Amino acid sequence: MKRYFKLLHETPDSISVPRGFIGRVLRFCKEQQIEYVLEDQRKKAELINFKGSIALREYQLPAQQAATKKDFGIIVAPPGSGKTVLSLAIIKDKQQPALILVHRKQLADQWTERIESFLGIPKKDIGRIGQGKNKPGKHITVAMIQSMEKALESTESTELINAFGTVIIDECHHVPAETYQRVIGKLNSYYMYGLTATPFRKYNDGKLIFIHLGEIIHEVKAPEMQNQTGTQIIIRDTDLFVPFNTQTDKFETLFKILIHDSARNQLILNDVVSQLNASRKAVIITERKEHITSLQQYLKQHYDTIALSGEDSDLSKKSKWAAINRGDFQVLITTGQYFGEGTDIQNIECLFLVYPFAFEGKLIQYIGRVQRSEVSPVIYDYRDHKISYLERLFQKRNVYYKKLDQSGLTNPVDERETVSGQKNENIEVSIEQLEFRFGSIAFKHIIADFNGKEVEFEIENLNVRPEFTVLKPYFIRFLKSTTVLVNIRATFQHNRLVFKSASSSDLDKINREVIESVKFRFLNKEIIKGTPVGEENLLDAGQVQGGSEQLIYTNEDDLLENILALKQYKHHRHLCYLSQKHERSILKLRFVLEPFSFVFLLSGNNQYHLVWETLDTEEATYIWHIDKSIYELERSTKRIDGLLGQIRTNGRQQYLETNPEQFSRIVHDYTNDHKGFIVWKDLLEEKLF
Known part of the structure; x- marks a missing residue:
């Protein structure tokens, strides 16, 4: 059985498996010719009439x-x-009645809105359920996952277990x-559905998602979404002209003239420089190595420039991709092949399409690469209208631009566009309002000059993690202030935010040390x-951290x-030894409070042994x-959990006077650490x- 089923929960008279595994169980039974009867004992709750009107987009309807x-x-x-x-x-x-499970407060707030x-x-x-609240709704409930676990473990959880007919798991x-x-x-x-943009996780544990929730029932592809972020399209008319006949002239000659035309390249470079000087990251896409080289020769003199093409060696590509993924560049000059091969290049706000093409699929892919939340990406397209063949290529691209425009999803901008607003100011932000993320710290600020809109800013700090939220009181003591000073910069064009940045010397003080x-x-x-x-x-790592939604120590071994x-505690060597012997595959390490101690599972020749050892108090090993x-281990673990509470209340001596069976203890000798x-x-x- 173990060869096939890895998530069984077995009792003397039953075997339980996750619901998503039922299909595999039935297939296994059929393959092994095992007779079975499937009884669907799920029950729906009373029907609820949700009000409100929800008009889905066309690409959402199949889901x-x-x-x-x-x-x-x-x-x-x-x-x-x-x-959502x-x-x-x-x-x-x-x-x-519905339940929505989330893992972050910000998500819970978004769902509520x-x-x-x-x-x-x-x-x-x-x-x-979460943030100190434990009140299910009549129609719909939003719950933080850690708080929901505690609620389900309470003595009054039976009603909660059966309270929901539909469960949605966000970021499943x-x-x-x-x-x-x-x-x-x-x-x-x-009903139970999981939502995610990333169904697979590292170490192959992505399979667990399907075992618990079932298979993928629908996947929204990026092209289906078209352009949802208000992309700005800037069309530049070039003055390039050479007589060209598709019937008699060579395409190679035309494109060589195009990539080496100094006036056309200068127009491109002027646009790139204007965006780089506004502190925006840019990508230039062409299809010729010579074009990459000529543009790079100018830009690398003044800006952090990376040029990436098929002529790079494997070692060079690896080094350049590492720099790109770190964000160590201002402008990337590359080919469509590399820009579209799936690497997630973050924070690209400008895209320059400097080499003619016609395929709409390429355009959709390129635009999708630069879409970013509140910051409207800008795409420059160079129209060689004086050459009929190149004009036809542009018109095919323009068909897609018109589709976006008709959907109200673009912000047409011509070359006379000017900045309509800039903001550069120092503000104080409450530490409690900061959101700690992976490698960054975010906060929101209302900018009065931008129609009072709330803008989210993010400051890079590679030492920070989301779980550090619980450390805010300690950061306040370290900084000796409940606020931090932050410099924010924002640029608006035609009532749209096109650039934002923030920095803080106060937050820079939060380093690894x-x-x-x-x-x-x-x-x-x-x-x-x-x-x-x-x-x-008997507590796990989450419980000894107060059941916080974000855990500093993610598991018991951590x-x-x-x-x-720290190597400063009385039983440091004893705990190291017990940790090496602990049967982690059978029972997770458990912690006990007052005094802080550990319960390990050791396996002998004929028996299991639960060993209770304190951290720093002169107590015997139980x-x-x-x-x-x-089965006996599970029963005994529950019994010992109760005994530990009695021992804490009544003392160890009273427990020893009961002459417990199947129990022994070892008294420590503290006169000589090594000998003891x-x-x-x-x-x-x-x-x-």
């Missing part, structure tokens, strides 16, 4: 139709494709995380000196490694011996083997 045919599965759609609105349309169609706008449900009637590529698996495994919903210092304080105060909350005593790295059975450890190790191994 909605797929959801009408499938009760669970995954919808893959790129950023900006309207996954699509999901609300699905919820409205299903007419079931969209629900209010599209379904007409007042904010006060939208259920929220996080499903391989154990918290997600535990939560969705408990929910008895009739400061973060490690702050993490140590957090570890000592919030975890090692933490206070038990609730009835459970937390243990950081604690043992060992419970258990029959070598997973060797004696302890020998006694432990005698009891285990």
Whole structure:
């Protein structure tokens, strides 16, 4: 069985598998000629009539139709494709009380706003689980995943387990995380759908997404979206002219003249320079190596320029792609082959199409590469209108531009366009308002000169991670201020934001050394000196961190490694030894508070052994011996969880006076550290083997 099923949960009379795995189970039974009866015991809740009107875009309709045919599965759609609105349309169609699971506060807030706008449900009637709230809504609820897990573990969770008929999991590529698996495994919903732009994760654990949620039922392709970000198209008319007859003249001659025409190249360079001087990153696409070289010769004298073509060696390509992915350039000159091969080049705001072509598919792909949230990308297209053949190529490109224009998705701009507004000011931002992301810190600020619009700024800090949100109080103490000083710059063209940047010397102080210092304080105060909350005593890494939505220490081994790295605690050597022997594949390491201690699982010849060892208090090592059975191990673990609470309340001596069975202890000798450890190790191994 193990060869086929890796996510079984077994009890004496049943076997449970995730819902997405049911298809494989049935196929396995058929292949092995195992008789079975499939009983669908799912039940729908009472029908709900959601109000509001949701008009989906044409490219979203197939995804909605797929959801009408499938009760669970995954919808893959790129950023900006309207996954939230699509999901609300699905919820409205299903007419079931709905739950939306998210992993970040910002996502929860966005969902709440969209629900209010599209379904007409007042904010006060939208259920929220997370940020100190635990109130499911009558029609729809938005829940933070960590908070939902705690809510499902409470004694009153039965009603919650059966409360939702439709479950939407936003950014479901996080499903391989154990918290997600535990939560969705408990929910008895009739419908369940996952949303993601990235269904596969590294280390091959992407398969877990499909095992829990089922197969991909629809995938929105980037071309289906067309252009959703208000792209500005600037058409430049060149003065290039040579007599050219497609019947008699060589195309190669024409294109050699084009790429070496000094006036045409100067027009291109003037446009590129104007954008680079406005601190925008740019990509120039041509199809000739000689053209790349001639443009590079000028630009590299003044700007950080990368030229990438098929003539680069493998080593050179690798080095250049690394620099591109780091953002270590101002302008990239390359061919369509490299710009379109799938590498995610971030923060490109300007694209220069300097070599004629006709294929609409190329144009769609290129435009998709430069679409970015609030910053409207600018695309320069060079129209060689005096040569009829090249004009025909442009007109084919222009067909697509017109499609975008008719959809109201472009902002036509001519060459006389001028900047209509700039902002450069220093502002104070509350540290509590900062959003920590992977490698950056973001915040929002209202710019009065820009019609009072709220603009999101982002400052690069490669040391920062989202989980550092819980460290904000410690950063405030370090900076000795509840605010940071930030310089913001923004440029507007025709009432559209086309450039933004921010910098802060205060935030630059949050370097690796400061973060490690702050993490140590957090570890000592919030975890090692933490206070038990609730009835459970055997805790995982998330629980000892207060059940925060963002975890500083992502798993038990990470937390243990950081604690043992300090080498200052009484039982440091003992814990290192126990950690090496711990059976991680069977039971996760568990922590106990007051005093801070660890519970390891060791495997002997005939028995399992649960070993309780404190971190820094002079307490004996406690060992419970258990029959070598997973079922008995689960029962004993629950029993020992209760015993630990009694021991904390009544003391160890009272427990010892009960003469517990299948139990032993080892008393530490602190007179000589080295000798004491060797004696302890020998006694432990005698009891285990």
